[in-house]
Amino acid sequence: MLNWIWLGLILIAVLFGAWTGRMEAVQDAAFASAKSAVSLVISMTGFMIFMLGLMEVAKQGGLLRFIARTLAPVLKRLFPDIPPDHPAMGAMVMNMASNVLGLGNAATPFGLKAMEELDRLNRRPGIASDSMVLFLAINTSSITLMMPTGTMVIRDHAGSADPAAIWLPTLIATTCSTIAAISAFYLLRRRKRFALPPESAGADTPIEEVAAGAPAESGTESENCDLADNETAAPPSLARRIVIGGFLAALALGLGLEVHTLLADHSLLDTVKIISKGWLVPMLIAALLLVGFAAGVRVYEAMIVGAKEGLGVVVRIIPYLVGILVAVGMFRASGAMDLIIRALDPLTSPLGFPAEALPMALLRPLSGSGALGIMVETFETHGPDSFVGMLVSTLQGSTETTFYVLTLYAGAGRVSELRHALPACLIGDLGGVIGATVACHLFFG
Numbered sequence: 001m002l003n004w005i006w007l008g009l010i011l012i013a014v015l016f017g018a019w020t021g022r023m024e025a026v027q028d029a030a031f032a033s034a035k036s037a038v039s040l041v042i043s044m045t046g047f048m049i050f051m052l053g054l055m056e057v058a059k060q061g062g063l064l065r066f067i068a069r070t071l072a073p074v075l076k077r078l079f080p081d082i083p084p085d086h087p088a089m090g091a092m093v094m095n096m097a098s099n100v101l102g103l104g105n106a107a108t109p110f111g112l113k114a115m116e117e118l119d120r121l122n123r124r125p126g127i128a129s130d131s132m133v134l135f136l137a138i139n140t141s142s143i144t145l146m147m148p149t150g151t152m153v154i155r156d157h158a159g160s161a162d163p164a165a166i167w168l169p170t171l172i173a174t175t176c177s178t179i180a181a182i183s184a185f186y187l188l189r190r191r192k193r194f195a196l197p198p199e200s201a202g203a204d205t206p207i208e209e210v211a212a213g214a215p216a217e218s219g220t221e222s223e224n225c226d227l228a229d230n231e232t233a234a235p236p237s238l239a240r241r242i243v244i245g246g247f248l249a250a251l252a253l254g255l256g257l258e259v260h261t262l263l264a265d266h267s268l269l270d271t272v273k274i275i276s277k278g279w280l281v282p283m284l285i286a287a288l289l290l291v292g293f294a295a296g297v298r299v300y301e302a303m304i305v306g307a308k309e310g311l312g313v314v315v316r317i318i319p320y321l322v323g324i325l326v327a328v329g330m331f332r333a334s335g336a337m338d339l340i341i342r343a344l345d346p347l348t349s350p351l352g353f354p355a356e357a358l359p360m361a362l363l364r365p366l367s368g369s370g371a372l373g374i375m376v377e378t379f380e381t382h383g384p385d386s387f388v389g390m391l392v393s394t395l396q397g398s399t400e401t402t403f404y405v406l407t408l409y410a411g412a413g414r415v416s417e418l419r420h421a422l423p424a425c426l427i428g429d430l431g432g433v434i435g436a437t438v439a440c441h442l443f444f445g
Contacts (some may be wrong), residue, residue, distance in 0.1 A: 033329030056306025180431025
């Protein structure tokens with residue numbers, strides 16, 4: 001589908017430019033957008049690599065295992081058909097823990113393994129079980145606690161006065177997305193058209209026996225996933241506790257002094273805004289490092305390992321970003337984008353959703369790189385700190401690339417009939433859009 005969208009953007013831009021006499025503008029936009037995409041990637045490389053390095057420090061320090069242990073009791077209630085000690089449960093726990101921390105690259109292998117293991121328990125081969133559908137719905141709408149670093153870096157490059165301002169709205173949007181997706185799963189599974197067909201012949205083996213007989217591949221994620229329940233990090237030594245305690249005490253003292261100074265000239269609300277603007281990123285950096293330090297991780301070496309992986313991520317997105325930015329730039333320069341916005345604005349504006357953000361909402365479930373290009377182009381047109389800029393920034397982190405995840409995970413689970421997975425995921429996407437819109441009106445409206 002993205003192939004058709006990309007091709008359509010360029011061909012429509014050329015035709016519309018020919019009809020409106022804007023061919024020179026379309027040509028200039030192609031060159032300028034390609035240059036802008038490369039400049040953007042170069043500018044965002046440094047901090048993104050650094051933050052991915054810090055995430056590796058925290059991961060080695062046990063933060064991923066801690067989140068996994070926290071999620072495990074909740075997942076046992078959501079997935080009562082999955083035996084607690086089955087590899088599918090371990091893989092799902094680790095997948096969702098990775099998504100909560102914003103570790104998409106780490107989440108994917110666990111997600112694929114989870115679908116493979118869920119297929120072992122599936123009594124109707126080729127048809128998604130309830131557990132598969134719910135897992136997909138949660139995966140495409142996962143709550144993300146971690147700061148959206150990539151979006152922040154792009155906002156900073158675009159000249160934002162407060163790149164981190166969209167952190168809390170994004171958290172609200174992902175929460176709404178997840179609630180909507182899970183609710184849709186439970187509501188839709190009662191519909192007759194989505195009901196499970198009778199079990200196929202030979203599928204009468206009790207699920208406990210299937211679980212017991214499921215082979216675990218040595219050295220794969222299924223084996224590693226059990227660490228989420230069984231492995232506990234050693235408590236930090238006395239010397240490390242003293243260092244951490246002293247640092248936190250000194251930090252709290254510094255925070256108290258700044259709050260006292262600010263309250264002399266500002267209201268409490270303004271003081272909170274000023275503190276959050278200047279303190280959030282440094283405190284996040286310190287927190288991630290302290291997690292690794294407390295666990296005895298060699299923090300610098302771990303950071304370098306993560307940074308090397310981060311460099312590979314940055315390099316991989318260059319072709320995608322160039323391609324979509326050129327297409328969107330040509331489309332806007334031709335005047336076709338303005339025509340669509342004027343037509344839709346009377347419908348969306350009364351709902352509090354500016355039509356300028358509609359391309360982002362429509363493209364986000366289809367392509368992460370495409371949505372990234374739309375966001376960058378929106379910053380260039382409206383500014384990163386405009387309401388539209390804040391909204392598309394929040395939308396970028398509110399949901400996953402739904403169709404990509406469904407296609408990838410359905411292949412791993414060997415299912416061709418997804419039942420109500422797609423509607424549930426799309427309702428989750430809609431919930432994220434609504435949550436992002438409401439949150440942005442609360443914070444920036």
